Amino acid sequence: MNKTLWRNALDYINPYIPGKSIEDVKKEYQLDKVVRLASNENPQGPSRDVVKAIQKSLNQLNLYPDSTAKNLREKLAIFYNISREEIMTTNGADNAITLLISSYVNEGDEVVYSTPTFPAYRSTTILMGGIPVEVPVTEDWCFDLNAMYERITDKTKLVIICNPNNPTGTIVSKENLVDFLDKVPNHVQVIVDEAYAEYIDDKDYLTGIQLFKENYPLITVRTFSKFYGLAGLRVGYVVAKRDILEPVLRIREPFATNRIAIDAAIAALDDREYGKTHLKETREGKNYLSKELGSLGFEVFPSHTNFLFVHLKMDSLKLFKKLLPYGLIIRPCAPWGLSEYARITIGIKKENELFIKTLQKEIPNHIKI
Known part of the structure; x- marks a missing residue:
């Protein structure tokens, strides 16, 4: 369609860039299981x-x-x-x-x-x-x-x-x-x-x-x-x-x-009981990820949500791409103009542990902080 027909205001609006989809990562890397720690979803699902x-x-x-x-x-x-x-x-x-x-x-x-x-x-x-x-x-x-x-x-x-x-x-x-x-x-x-x-x-x-x-x-x-x-x-x-x-x-x-x-x-x-359980598991996961990410040299800021805002001290897109073959998705903050920061959702216990183990494996080989 001819762009001249568009509403004028659209020239000043950048398209929303959603987080990488689970389906796309599965297909691209031939994976059966993908963990998305990018969209702040509740990993336990509904009650x-x-x-x-x-x-x-x-x-x-x-x-x-x-x-x-x-x-x-x-x-x-x-x-x-x-x-x-x-x-x-x-x-x-x-x-x-x-x-x-x-x-x-x-x-x-x-x-x-x-x-x-x-x-x-x-x-x-x-x-x-x-x-x-x-x-x-x-x-x-x-x-x-x-x-x-x-x-x-x-x-x-x-x-x-x-x-x-x-x-x-x-x-x-x-x-x-x-x-x-x-x-x-x-x-x-x-x-x-x-x-x-x-x-x-x-x-x-x-x-x-x-x-x-x-x-x-x-x-x-x-x-x-x-x-x-x-x-x-x-x-x-x-x-x-x-x-x-x-x-x-x-x-x-x-x-x-x-x-x-x-x-x-x-x-x-x-x-109400579901909510209490979810809160408890989220807090435990947040504490675990905050501690482990900090030990890897990242700066983790206090969060009042189900995600962490993390200073990676490197290009977050680089880490994002390195994690995809492992079936892990995080959210680079580049769309906000914060190229060295990422938003990381709190997953369930085994997802959080997989994420940390993957970082421990990947950082020495590819990333210098």
């Missing part, structure tokens, strides 16, 4: 109760889902002790971000956030004719709320805080967050992206939903993709006052969350 709910739901695939996902919203409302009218489900958290920016940003409006972070903030802002205002993170890789506040102008429409941040795994302290929210002018809407919030056990963390219940006019984005192991079903949701959700609901797809996804998410919320 048994979720699988049973999915199997039951398969009998109704001929029927459209409830467009409002009423049953899931009611379950979430009870879970958080809020009104179901303050919840909107989406096709994953990235769909939520797209809908929110598309609903609020006009041409020339500014959207403020820190970088590096989730790339959809920038691409969707540009697509809507908005202006991304990108503020570098602090020296310890946290969102710089003070610098972000200084960049707010009369043209600022949205501020987005990724908390915990992707790809750095850092959080914003509750004191800094509350101080920031107390200063934000009324013409600015704040969005808190909390895709990894379920992994946090830090007393210095305050969720967007907690602040929302304290009457801060926040928008909080959550997902079932990470902690609950439903990445393949694409279930996200937004928590905000009804009047804030109103413009978003006007452009949201009629059936944004499918029938199987709704039933699976309801079952996931009910299975």
